[in-house]
Amino acid sequence: MGAVDDGKSTLIGRLLHDSHQLTEDQIQALEPKGVEAGPRRLNLSYATDGLRAERQQGITIDVAYRYATTEAARLVIADCPGHLVYTANMATGVSTAEVALVVVDVTRGLREQTRRHLALAILFGVRRVVVAVNKMDLVGWSEPAWRATVDQVEEVVRRLGGAAVTAVPVSALHGDNVVEFSREASWYRGVTVMGCLRPTPERVSSSGARLPVQLVVPGAQEEAWGAGLLSGGPIALGDPVVVLPKGQVSHVRGLSALGSQVSRALAGRSIQILLDDGVALHRGDMVSEVGRAAAVVVEADTTLCWFDRSPARPGRRFLIKHTTRFVEAVISAVEGRRDLTNMEVRPASEVGMNDIGLVRWEFETPLPLDSYRSNRTTGSFIAVDSRSGRTLGAAMVASSPAKLPGG
């Protein structure tokens, strides 16, 4: 991520090219068309700017996903658009990211769009930020110029609540410090950009096990198994569980993982579960670990990233999707908007398109929620246009999430 023209797509092209992820025909497609004089130079950004409009305008409009395998990791690279109007696409890319690779043009410093991206990345839960300080060749590989840019980034990250920052001086165009070390920056003793892209220790969802039920599948004896994707922690046969929001307590009587019986299942796996005591499951139920269950609430404070032209205002009603359940909700208060130039929260009465606001919601029916920090899946929801299914905004539940019913 990063601002327009700071060189995001070129950097990704360089990463893929120098780490030998591109095949011969893909490299050939990067060669300039027509008779151009001068040394052969590849249009590296073409590796990801796949749309005609993107090539014509020389910008990235939508997220492109590229896949790379290194000795250290399997990488999914999401090349995110820089323009303000494409913030929704940027959020799409960052919502599932573990590491934010931010490109900053050293000759221009940190721009508003980059601040916005950093803010989004950190609010969306990225724990590591890798800053590629680009176009270092244009400032003669000046260490003070690099340092000034890094200071700006660190300042923003600090104001946002922090994340680990690694900064690398690079020239994406020439390939310095991207995959191969540079001979230019003799003062730099750190790693290359590729060297930073190692697996992060598994993102800790500290919530405890949660299984939002997607479907009910009948078993051999017509018993009702709940099927879903497990998050937040492992689950095992015999574990005491509670079905939310109703609150029925039971035990895990049966577990299967796509056809085979298992005694234990890990977070991130699609499983089926059968409960004791004839407790029936339905789509939208959340099977939750007893003792560390999600809070069942009718109100919640959230950070809201808004995409729709029509602003989010108090009193507006929406359909929201939380895990596998749709409920009606209303915005009960807008408590502020984050000013992305200095990262401060300012009072505001609405959250406009591409804004990030602090918003309190009231739900028509009680919802089992976690804080976003403890579980990305159960601590987030989206507002949806009930007619078209379009996504209007994305909400992340605050750390001290909410109020209990009546409390």
Added chain:
Amino acid sequence: MSALARRAVLDSERVTALEDDYLDGLESHAVFVIREVAAECARPVVLFSGGKDSTVVLRLVEKAFLPERVPFPVLHIDTGHNFEEVISYRDATVSRLGLRLLVETVQDAIARRVVEDPGPGRSRNQLQSRTLVDAIRRHWFDACLGGARRDEDKARAKERLMSVRGADGGWDPANQRPELWQLYVGRVAPGEHLRVFPLSDWTEIDVWRYIRREQLVLPSIYFAHRRAVVRRDGMWLAVSPWVVPRAGEQVQELSVRFRTVGDATTTGAVLSTASTVEEVIRELANSRISERGQTRADDQFSDAAMEDRKREGYF
């Protein structure tokens, strides 16, 4: 066993365990997507061509509902320019799983004047789009599950997992829905439908590793065999009723296999001796040419060939 050899074995076991874990993650996510479609869409259909990717999708669909049967019909858009082995494989698979197969042929679409016949021996890949969109409309399908992957092509790399299409089936890349976390929404406005790609994050080699792990059977043309081919447009095309050698083209019998399966007039073979899944995986690990680049003439017309076809409703 020497200490070094023992360590090499341990290393390869560790790599296998990591790969297995990675495949588990891809599989679980794909199944999650399929189950969301089943829960939120009224009339889903699985597009099944008999190719390796749609075979994997079908396996995932099967696993998502075990021990129940697959609750969706499957649809094949048939260009009429087929490899016989693929059609018999398609029919055997469908009957083994007890699925309802719908076949929509480009020939019928030509007869009904939905599309125009490009003439004998010309590719019908482009006509598939109109035929598909027409079938979606007539059957009222609101979600089509297919095996397209983001690593296939630059335009595909921009796809959402659940991609909304208008009544004409067209893809508007500048106006895609935001798709956050794993909150996929199956709702669409009247007249729209979804294209759903559970294999979005899979690469070609992931597909083959999954085929190995699940011991899936594939059409024989995916493995090395001797076949009469001609060199045309930089590709090895199989001689068939639709690919007739032209003057100056020399028919050769070579050991080949197919990396993709599509319209016989535009799908090229690759020279290969890989006759098992294991050998194919080894071959791919060393390949220096992409799947589409090596085997699809229709993507080589321009930089944006795939984008244009997707705008017309191509899968």
